[in-house]
Amino acid sequence: MNDDATQRIRHHPKFLELERKRSRFSWGLTALMLAIYYGYIFVVAFAPGVLGHPLSPGSATTVGMPIGVGVILSAVLLTGIYVWRANGEFDQLTREIVESTP
Amino acid sequence: MNRTLTFFGRSLPLGTLLLASPAFAAAVEGQLAKQATNWVAIGMFFVFVVGTLGITYWAARRTTSRAQFYTAGGGITGFQNGLAIAGDYMSAASFLGISALVYSSGYDGLIYSIGFLVGWPLIMFLMAERLRNLGRFTFADVVSYRLSQTPIRVLSAAGTLTVVAFYLIAQMVGAGQLIKLLFGLDYMYAVAIVGILMMVYVMFGGMLATTWVQIIKAGLLLGGASFIALMVLIAFGFNVEALFAKAVEVSPKHGAIMRPGALVSDPVSAISLGLALMFGTAGLPHILMRFFTVADAKEARKSVLWATSFIGYFYLLTFIIGFGAIVLVSTNPAYVDAAGALIGGSNMAAVHLANAVGGSLLLGFISAVAFATILAVVAGLTLAGATAVSHDLYASVFCKGRADERKELRVSKMATLTLGIIAIVLGILFEKQNIAFMVGLAFAVAASANFPPLFLSMFWRGLTTRGAVVGSTLGLVTAVALTVLSPAIWVKVLGYPAPIFPYDAPALFSMPLAFAASWLVSVLDRSRAARDVAMRFDAQYVRSQTGIGMAEAVKH
Numbered sequence: 284m285n286d287d288a289t290q291r292i293r294h295h296p297k298f299l300e301l302e303r304k305r306s307r308f309s310w311g312l313t314a315l316m317l318a319i320y321y322g323y324i325f326v327v328a329f330a331p332g333v334l335g336h337p338l339s340p341g342s343a344t345t346v347g348m349p350i351g352v353g354v355i356l357s358a359v360l361l362t363g364i365y366v367w368r369a370n371g372e373f374d375q376l377t378r379e380i381v382e383s384t385p
Numbered sequence: 386m387n388r389t390l391t392f393f394g395r396s397l398p399l400g401t402l403l404l405a406s407p408a409f410a411a412a413v414e415g416q417l418a419k420q421a422t423n424w425v426a427i428g429m430f431f432v433f434v435v436g437t438l439g440i441t442y443w444a445a446r447r448t449t450s451r452a453q454f455y456t457a458g459g460g461i462t463g464f465q466n467g468l469a470i471a472g473d474y475m476s477a478a479s480f481l482g483i484s485a486l487v488y489s490s491g492y493d494g495l496i497y498s499i500g501f502l503v504g505w506p507l508i509m510f511l512m513a514e515r516l517r518n519l520g521r522f523t524f525a526d527v528v529s530y531r532l533s534q535t536p537i538r539v540l541s542a543a544g545t546l547t548v549v550a551f552y553l554i555a556q557m558v559g560a561g562q563l564i565k566l567l568f569g570l571d572y573m574y575a576v577a578i579v580g581i582l583m584m585v586y587v588m589f590g591g592m593l594a595t596t597w598v599q600i601i602k603a604g605l606l607l608g609g610a611s612f613i614a615l616m617v618l619i620a621f622g623f624n625v626e627a628l629f630a631k632a633v634e635v636s637p638k639h640g641a642i643m644r645p646g647a648l649v650s651d652p653v654s655a656i657s658l659g660l661a662l663m664f665g666t667a668g669l670p671h672i673l674m675r676f677f678t679v680a681d682a683k684e685a686r687k688s689v690l691w692a693t694s695f696i697g698y699f700y701l702l703t704f705i706i707g708f709g710a711i712v713l714v715s716t717n718p719a720y721v722d723a724a725g726a727l728i729g730g731s732n733m734a735a736v737h738l739a740n741a742v743g744g745s746l747l748l749g750f751i752s753a754v755a756f757a758t759i760l761a762v763v764a765g766l767t768l769a770g771a772t773a774v775s776h777d778l779y780a781s782v783f784c785k786g787r788a789d790e791r792k793e794l795r796v797s798k799m800a801t802l803t804l805g806i807i808a809i810v811l812g813i814l815f816e817k818q819n820i821a822f823m824v825g826l827a828f829a830v831a832a833s834a835n836f837p838p839l840f841l842s843m844f845w846r847g848l849t850t851r852g853a854v855v856g857s858t859l860g861l862v863t864a865v866a867l868t869v870l871s872p873a874i875w876v877k878v879l880g881y882p883a884p885i886f887p888y889d890a891p892a893l894f895s896m897p898l899a900f901a902a903s904w905l906v907s908v909l910d911r912s913r914a915a916r917d918v919a920m921r922f923d924a925q926y927v928r929s930q931t932g933i934g935m936a937e938a939v940k941h
Contacts, residue, residue: 286923286924289923289924289927290923292927292931292933293923293926293927298927298930298931301930301931302930305930309510309511310510312506312510313506313507313510313511316503316506316507316510317507319503320499320503320659320663321656321659323499324496324652324655324656324659325652327496327645327655328651328652328655328656329652331644331645332644334492334644334645335640335643335644335645342626342630343626343629343630343632343633343640343643344625344626344629344643345492345643345644347492347495347643347644347645348492348495348629348643351492351495351496351499352495352701354499354503355498355499355502355697355700355701356697358502358503358505358506358693358697359690359693359694359697361506362505362506362509362689362690362693362694363690363694365506365509365510365686366509366686366687366689366690369514369682369683369686370683370686370687374682374683377930377931377932380931380933381931381933384933
């Protein structure tokens with residue numbers, strides 16, 4: 284790809300739209316995942332008692348169980364959300380960019 | 386905050402727990418007694434070997450070109466690749482080790498496995514599609530897209546081979562010990578069988594055979610683990626509360642297994658290890674290479690979603706299996722000695738549980754799957770190492786990108802043979818060593834030497850060749866040096882009384898150092914080459930976002 288073609292796509296309105304949307308989306312999800320994981324690790328490190336409470340009075344299951352499993356499920360869920368939007372909306376935008384460049 | 390402050394100066398039990406934990410040690414703690422020859426397990430493993438050799442024969446006839454050998458011609462689907470990635474990630478160490486950690490520590494096993502999972506969403510959001518759009522055979526293709534070829538290729542090959550070597554040692558020693566234990570085969574035979582079969586898969590079948598071996602093994606492992614977990618849940622009428630209540634009752638630690646334990650005492654190592662696991666995953670050469678086996682960005686994204694789902698599911702299974710073993714194994718005198726320790730060592734929790742819920746047939750099946758798992762993981766590692774030698778060093782550096790394709794293919798096969806022999810020799814040399822730190826070190830090096838240049842080259846226009854070289858080299862050297870000075874080697878292997886570096890996980894220090902050095906050297910770089918690579922950023926950026934130009938021949 285030569286420089287002209289690069290610059291044409293680089294300043295293409297659809298490309299700018301794709302760049303803006305995807306950047307905001309992927310960094311937002313990254314921040315969310317890091318917040319979930321490190322939030323969890325900080326509770327483990329500094330307030331472990333919170334996770335050790337029984338889920339209901341007298342139960343063996345602790346609060347930490349659904350929270351830990353929730354972290355695993357959130358990783359899968361956030362990944363799925365990204366794929367859903369990227370394989371739909373972002374790929375559609377990419378196709379439009381490719382089709383409109385000679 | 387008083388409590389937390391006192392933690393920082395101490396030698397920290399968390400690293401000890403994590404790095405010396407069964408998950409990293411994979412049955413290598415101490416010398417294990419050789420068991421009676423297990424014919425059911427050997428028979429099932431034989432079936433696996435015959436089947437996978439059949440696949441290798443089929444794949445060999447399709448593996449005639451360089452692209453076929455390295456990446457199966459890009460013809461793997463997202464689902465297949467996701468299963469293969471999960472297979473690469475779910476080693477025998479993580480199956481036996483994490484279930485053993487849950488067996489011995491309960492909730493801590495869950496915290497630990499979460500650390501391995503959370504790197505995957507980040508790979509998805511920031512790397513997967515860009516890697517697919519920019520690279521062809523190795524992650525060095527991506528880093529050297531606009532940076533200078535020779536230094537970057539040498540650097541990436543060094544990072545790749547270092548990670549592969551540490552990982553291979555851990556796998557080979559684990560294989561020898563585990564197979565001695567499960568099959569009753571001699572250590573030497575076990576290591577030689579793994580090495581030779583792996584060489585056959587990779588040399589003749591290339592990426593296509595390696596991928597299918599990985600897929601079959603992942604299917605067997607997930608199937609076997611699902612069955613054990615299901616049997617545990619059936620025993621408790623699908624009432625998880627009843628399982629936990631019974632575990633609390635019979636465990637010597639009682640209620641402590643239901644909350645965070647030893648991890649609490651050391652936030653620094655916890656965060657450092659978390660960083661290594663999270664970003665190290667995004668720097669493991671055999672994992673990164675898998676993104677080049679699919680056709681496009683869409684399939685690359687599907688791969689990560691499938692991989693994340695399978696790996697997350699697998700960790701939930703190991704958690705149930707660990708608790709099932711507390712209830713069904715620790716209370717049964719057939720599996721524990723007089724002191725209450727598991728017969729055969731701490732990693733045997735899942736294996737004994739298989740016997741308890743499914744008899745000798747399931748025991749044989751799980752043993753065969755453990756063997757198959759090691760075999761598949763070492764095959765993937767060896768292929769990544771061989772590709773770094775033939776594509777990055779031979780074709781790109783030695784031949785300056787003008788290598789004859791047939792010769793390059795021959796070099797890659799010779800490299801596979803050499804790596805296989807080295808792996809067998811290392812496996813034998815390290816038999817009696819304490820190698821519990823090896824996988825942690827491999828992740829730390831991947832996070833400190835491979836991930837920073839890869840990430841910066843895609844996201845930061847200002848990265849120059851000098852910056853990448855200095856940053857990555859510093860990351861590699863620091864990660865290795867700090868590990869040597871840490872308790873895991875300085876005290877436990879070399880026998881000094883006190884460690885010089887108090888934490889077992891170096892990534893918290895080595896990874897930021899690599900980033901900082903890359904940045905500083907790049908901004909100070911006023912050379913013409915630095916201006917040239919910055920000017921080529923736009924073309925790389927457009928292609929990384931859209932994939933335009935992917936189909937064109939890439940000039941290496």
